[in-house]
Amino acid sequence: MRLPSLRRPTPSFFISVAALVVAAGGTSYAAATIGTLDVRDGSLRSVDVRDGSLRSVDLRDGGVRSVDIADGTLKRRDFRGGALPAGPRGPQGPQGEQGPAGASRWVLIGRDGTIQAQSGGFDIVASYPVLPNTAAEGQPSNALRANGNVYIDAGEDLADNAIVATVVLQNTIEQDAAGSPGAGNTNGRAPGADANPEFSGEITVSRCAFPGSTGIPTNCAPAGAQNLESFVVSPRLSDGSVTTDQNRKAFYVILAGTSPAGR
Structure with a gap:
């Protein structure tokens, strides 16, 4: 009995298989294989990356907005001097000792x-x-x-x-x-x-x-x-x-x- 002959897979076949694997893996595959070196500086917004994988150079100027930051997560040290408004004046303290x-x-x-x-x-x-x-x-x-x-x-x-x-x-x-x-x-x-x-x-x-x-x-x-x-x-x-x-x-x-x- 004569067996049917198998055709050698074409390059387009391999590309299709690779696309199917990427589609099945979703964002987890991309996150595991794309690092900061693969990203052009200044091209990302904070919503484009998962927590802990973002560097300053990866963000474009103006890319981070108030909605991107969880309420209550920033501290005073995260702001430059004078950026925060002064609070109300407190009550006057007690009189100090007379100097020399x-x-x-x-x-x-x-x-x-x-x-x-x-x-x-x-x-x-x-x-x-x-x-x-x-x-x-x-x-x-x-x-x-x-x-x-x-x-x-x-x-x-x-x-x-x-x-x-x-x-x-x-x-x-x-x-x-x-x-x-x-x-x-x-x-x-x-x-x-x-x-x-x-x-x-x-x-x-x-x-x-x-x-x-x-x-x-x-x-x-x-x-x-x-x-x-x-x-x-x-x-x-x-x-x-x-x-x-x-x-x-x-x-x-x-x-x-x-x-x-x-x-």
Whole structure:
């Protein structure tokens, strides 16, 4: 008996069988065989993939919408700063403890030796005083021995403080002596030494009764100044000359260090 001959399967036959297998396997086959490397970046939406198989580069911009995200699944860290609206303001908390006192105080002394402004706690003891003459008979009067100085009470023991003083620029006040090279000039550019007292000057400051390295206390002559709470400031012309009513210096003083509360 002659058996029928079998024809060799054609390529189209194999393709049909493969299509049938894929159709029977459904999405499970596709999920098992298609990975992120098989997907063009930016081509997918979140609904196109199963949980856990999605990478950021696989999504196209704008592909994820609110409906794609389960309610309550995002956390604050998932949002950039400022993206979430602020909630209502909570009630005010209890009053905290008072902080330490400020580390510095300051005072502005005018040309006349009076306090023009201050942060608090300063009083004038004496400004450019004329004192009783204590010179021996026949000797020149020493009544002006403190006349170039201003004595200030800081209202506290100055043992733990530093004192800094600086003259104030005064370019609206003529301070040159009549007939001097800088007379009539307040712009600070008159030629010659000490020709611009409005822009120049020297100043020194010291605690009263301050022993220093010699152990001999700084002497503050006016009554009420020789104590641990007072200091003396001596503004001078830039050549060291004592100032007069014509060319007194306004100056700032800064007291730095430990100050009592409220000062």
